[in-house]
Amino acid sequence: MRPSGVAIRVQPKLTPYRILYPGGSFVTGDSFVTGDSFVTGIGTSMATARGDAHLVQLLAQAERRVTARIAETLEANGSSLEQWRVLCVLAERDGSPMNEIAARAMLPSPTLTRVVDRMVAANLVHRRVDNRDRRRVLVFLTSRGYDLCRTLTREVRRHETELASPGFDRERLAELLSQLISEAR
Numbered sequence: 001m002r003p004s005g006v007a008i009r010v011q012p013k014l015t016p017y018r019i020l021y022p023g024g025s026f027v028t029g030d031s032f033v034t035g036d037s038f039v040t041g042i043g044t045s046m047a048t049a050r051g052d053a054h055l056v057q058l059l060a061q062a063e064r065r066v067t068a069r070i071a072e073t074l075e076a077n078g079s080s081l082e083q084w085r086v087l088c089v090l091a092e093r094d095g096s097p098m099n100e101i102a103a104r105a106m107l108p109s110p111t112l113t114r115v116v117d118r119m120v121a122a123n124l125v126h127r128r129v130d131n132r133d134r135r136r137v138l139v140f141l142t143s144r145g146y147d148l149c150r151t152l153t154r155e156v157r158r159h160e161t162e163l164a165s166p167g168f169d170r171e172r173l174a175e176l177l178s179q180l181i182s183e184a185r
Helices: 055-076 081-092 098-105 109-121 143-163 170-183
Strands: 015-020 026-033 038-040 125-129 137-141
Touching: 055 081, 055 143, 081 098, 081 109, 081 137, 081 143, 098 109, 098 137, 109 125, 137 143
Parallel strands: none
Antiparallel strands: 015 026, 026 038, 125 137
């Protein structure tokens, strides 16, 4: 049941989500964003920011809304959220092993493999066997991948600025979220 006076704007596209819990367990599903809540593919709704909500629910709701809007921006630029995350990981630490990329990009290994396969085909990255451990594969950005990462990151930053209302303290929010993440480990 939605709160009275709340208009629901249904987004026709289902967005996959993955909720990670401490210890590595996770829940996945599909959701779509509505006016003040998200609805999973099985019809469960969460509390809204205006209602009685737990911090976990508010964080999940905010993440979904921002991620959905950022994903639209990335798709308009011919990329995906997953590709952008991989590009950012590699821009920060080029030549990373797949397991490290998966952890830092918050992608399950099979999904990362598919994403990297597509990125290799698009000449955004290339793979190379680790000379120190032949069992490991390292992934490197190509110059095209680096250029795309810079372009997409610029677009994402612009979009993040548009999401915030006047007076919104982005730096303070980042500080608080970083603190929450480090304390939750």
